Amino acid sequence: MRRFLVIRFLQALLALWVITIIVFGLSHLTGSPIDALLPDDASPEQIDNLIRHWGLDRPYHVQYLTFLGNALQGDFGESLKWRGQSALGVVLQRLPATLQLGGLAILISVVVAIPLGVMAAVRKGTTLDASANVIALLGQSLPTFWLGIILIWVFAVGLGWLPTSGYGGITYMILPAVAMAWFQIAALTRLTRSAMLEVLDAEYVKLARLKGVPEWQIVWKHALRNAAIVPLTYFGVLAGSILTGSVVIETVFAWPGTGWLAIEAIRGRDFPVVQTVVLVFAVVYLGLNFIVDALYAYVDPRIRYD
Amino acid sequence: MPTNRNHLTRRALAGVAALAIIATLGLPAVAQTADRVVIALDPPSTETNRFWTTSGGFGGIDPAFERLVGNDPVTGAYDNSGLAERWEVSDDFTSWTFYIHPEAEFHFGWGPVTAADVAHSHALHSGPDSTLTGVQSLRGAEIEIIDDKTIRFTFEEPRIDFDFANAGRGSLYIYSKAQYDAEGLEGYDRQPAGTGHYQYVESSPGQIVFARVEDHWSGFQPDFAELEFRFTNEAATKLALLLSGEAHAANLPRELQDEALADGKVIISSQNPGKQVVLIPNGLYQSEGDPAHKPDLPWADIRIREAMNRALDRDTIVDAIFAGRAEKLVRYGMHEPHEGFAPELVERFEEMYGYDPERAKELLAEAGYPDAFPDPVIPIISTVSPGSPEYPTLAELVQIYFEEVGFQTEIREMDWASVGAAGRGRAAYFINPVQNSPIRPSNVALSNTFLPTGSPYHGYEDDRIIELTNEVNRTLDTEAREALIREAFSYVYEQYADMPMVSLAAEIVVDPEVIAGWTYPGVTSNGFSHWQLIEAAGQ
C-alpha cells in the first residue's frame, strides 16, 4: 500500500516534469511577447532592449533550465501584462475566486446529482428514471457559454433575482456555479445510478429487506453509503473539468478567477502567467487525483496496483 | 469492511461540502453606495498602475491622473485645464517651456506639483522599460528646471507635436516624485498619487474604485463621490450589467445599443469624431530596393485597389456594421480641424471611390484578374482589436462585396498582436482593418501610416509618399506645411492607398436616471476622458 502510494506520487511528479517541458515549448512556439507588449511604433532598439530584458535571446535549453530552476523555487517570473507583479502572485491572487466558484459548483452537482441518481436507480425503468436522465443530459447538451448568457438574461435581467456578473458575495456566485455544475450533473447522476443499482442487488441489502428494515432506510442509509464510493472516484475528473470550464464561465460572468486570467494572459502574450496557470491547473489536477487514488486504495484494498 | 468504507466516504463528502461552504462564506460583499457611479468598460490591455509600461492607450487609473496639456471638453483643443497653466514654444519648435499651475497638488498629501515631478515622470515614461506608443516623441529631450514651477524641454530637432505628446492621447502622466522617493515603485503599485479630480481608492481584479477629491486644486467638484470601473470582456454581459442597474454606463458595441435604448437608456457621444476606420491593403513595401516588396500581389496593381474600393457599398456598411451612426470616411488621417484638409477630395469622393460594382468588374478585367496573378486570393483579416468589436462582421461583409465583383477571397482569423507581428516582420501580405483613435494631428497620422518606422498595421509605402511625409516633418512654416500635407493626402488618395471606411464618435450608453450628461471631447484612445464632468441626474 505504501509502495503503491510512493509509485503513484513519483508517476505524478514525472507527469508534471513532462508538462513543464510541454508548457515551456508551447509558450515559445506561440510567438514573442513583444508583439503584444510593445507600442505600434516601437523602434528596433526598443525591441532589442525588451528581448534582452526578458532573456529571450538566450538558447532555448538555457531558457528552459532557468525557467525550471526558478519554478522549483516558486519563481515563475514577472508578469508581462500585470507589471510590477510576479506571475505566481497574479495567479495566486485569482486562484481563490476560481476555487470558490468550483467548490460551489461541485457542491451543487453533488446535492442535485446524488439524490437524482438514487431515485433513478430505485425507480429504475420508470418515467421518473427517464426524466432524471433527460434533465441531467440537458446540461450536457448545451454550450456552457450560451447557458450562462441565458441564465443571466432570465435570472439577473428579467427577474432581477441575482446580480449579472462580477465578483462578490454568494449571490454573485449562484448563476456561474449553476452553469458550471449542470454540465457535471449528468455524469454524476449516471454514476450514482449505476453504483446504486449494483449495491441494491447486494446480499446484505436483500438481507436487510428480509429483516424488515424500512425501504427508505435501506436506500438512503445502507445502499447509498456503499454506493457513494463510486462517485467519489470521479471527483478527480470532476475537478479537472471544472478548472477547464472556468475559462468559459469566468469570461461570461466576468468572474476574476484564473480562467479569465488565462485568456487575458494569452491575448497579451504573457508567457510567465500562461505557464503558471497551466502548471497550477496541472498540479491541482494531479494532486486531487493522487488524493482520490489514495483514498480509494485505502477504502478498497482489492484494487489492482498497476 | 463496509463500515470502514462508509465512514471514509461520508467524511470525504462532508469535507467537500464544508470546503465549498467555507469558500463561499469567505467572500466580501460589494459595497454599493448611492453616490457611486459604476461604468462597465473593456479591460485595459495592460493592468498596472505604472502607466509607462502600458501601450499608452486607456489606463485604468486615468481618472486619478493628469497630463501637462489639457483638452477642452467640447472642442478637444489644447488648453490649460491640465497641469500646465501655459506653455511657450520657440520659433524653431526645438524648445518647449511649461509653467505649472501654482495651486496644483498631489493626492494623499504628497505636496504641490513641481518641475521636479515633471522631470521625474518624464524620466519614467521615456526610460528603457517604457512601452508607450509615441515614446519616441518624449525621448531626446534635454531638461532644464528653471524654477519650482517652470520646466523646459529642449530638442535637437523641431518637435512640432510636443503638445500632442503631452495631451489626451499623449503618454505622460505626472506622478509624484515625493511619493517615489519615499516609497519607490511599490508605492505606485499600492496607491499611486496623481492630481486628477478623483483619487485612487483600491483595485481588485476586474474593478477599480476612485473617490472624489474634496477641494481639488482646480476648484471644480465632480458630482459623484465615487467612481468605479467594472471590466468585462463579454459585450452581452456589459449590456446585462447596464440593464440590471448594476452599472450606470457601459461602452457597448453599436449592435447592442438599440437594446439598451429600448430600455430607456441613452447614448452620450463624444463631442467630436474620435476614430477613423480604414481597411489597409497591407504589405505594399514599394520603396526602391525594399526586399519585402512583392510586385505580384494582386493589390500591388492600382486598378485592383480601385476595384476593391468600388466594390464596397459604404452606405450599407455604415448601416449594417455601425448601426447608421457613423460618417463615411474620405481620407484616412485627414480631419477637418487639422492641418492640410483638402475639400476637393470630399467633393470627388463619389466619382473616385463610389460604389460601382460594374466599374469594379471592368477594372478587374483590365488588370487581367485573376489569371495575371500567381496568387489571386485576397486574404481578409478578421481580428478583434480592443474597442473595435465590429471588425469580424466587417471582414465578412467586405468578403461578400469582394466576391460579388469577382475577387477570390479568404478570411483569415488572427489576433491583433499577430497582425502587428506580421507587420513588424514586414510580411503583412493581407487586407487588415485599423483605426486612428483618437484622430491624430495630420503629420503624426502620415508618419504612422506611411513611414516604414510607423505603425506595423499599415503597409502602403513608396518613395514619393515617404519623401512627402519626411518633408512635412522637416517643414516649420505653416503655409508650406498646409500645402505639403494636402499634397500628401491627395497623392495617396489618387493611389487608392487604402479603403477608407468610417469616421465615428466614441459612444457610451448611460442610465439617464443616474447620469444626466457627460461632456467629453473624444481625444483619447478609447475616446473617454473628463470623468469629472459626469453629471448626476436629479441634482
Add this chain to the structure above:
Amino acid sequence: MSTPASDTTSLADPIRRSGLWRQLKRYPLVPLTILMLVLIIPAIFADLIAPYDPYQSHLRNRLAPPVFWGGSWEFILGTDRLGRDILSRIMHGARYALAISLVGIFLGAILGTFLGLLAGYRCGWTDIIVMRLVDISFALPSVLLALALAAVYGPSFQAVILVVVFVLWASFARQVRAETLSLRERDFVARARVVGCGHTRILFRHILPNVVNTVVVMATLQIGVVVLLEATLSFLGIGIPRPTPAWGLLVADGRQLVVSAWWISFFPGMAILFTVLSINLLGDWLRDRLDPKLRQV
C-alpha cells in the same frame, strides 16, 4: 488506475414494466428520428434541401425574424446580421458537425485504441509510458493550450480536429487498456499463445475484436462531446474560421444579440441540443446492447 467494477444490472434485470419509455429505449425511434432530421439528412442533402446558399447575403433583409415571430416564409428561421438565411446555415452546419465528429473521433479512437492495446498487452515500460501520457493529457488544460497556439497560428479546421484528437485519445486508451489487461489473462488468449500465435496476431485477431464494442459505444457518446467542444472553441475565437456556418460559431456569433435577435443563436443552439441529447440516448441504448460493462461518465 482503478478498474471499475462491472455493471451488468441493466441487462440482468428482468423486464418488469413495459412503459412507453422502455419501448423507446428498446427501439430508440425518437432519438434516431431526431438525429436523422437534425444531423444526418441535412448533412448529406444540404445542397438540395437548404432554401439558400448559406453564404449568400440578403442585405435588405438583415436580422429578419423567423416566420412565427413576425417574419415571412421567405426566411423561415430568420436571418443574421448580414442577411444570411439561418435555416440554410444550420443545414450546412450539420456537415461540419458531422465531419468534425467523424474525423476527430475516428482519429482519436484509432490512436487511443492502438496505444491502449499496446499498453495493456505489453505491460512493463510501454504501459508506464502510455499511462503517463494519459495522465499528462488529462492534466493539461487542452483548451488553454489550443488557445495559446491558435493565437499565433490562427484557427483552422485542422486545428479543431487536432484539439478533438488530443482531448479524446486518452479516454479511449485508458478504457481499452483496462479491457486488454483482463483479456490477456483469459483462456482463449493463453491457448492462442500456446498454439504459437505471434503477438501481433493475438493482439489484432483475438483481443481487438473483443474491445471493439467498447470502442464503438464510447465513440458514439463522444459525438456529443465533440459538438460541444467545437462550440466552446468558437466562443473563444479558435473554432472553425468564419464565415463557415459551423453550429458552434453560429451560437457564439449570435450570443451578443441573445435578446433582440435571439433566433441567430437559438436555432443553432437547439440543433446542438437535439443532436447531443439524441446521441446520448442512442449511446445509452447501444451500450446496453453492446457493452453493458462500460460505465460511461
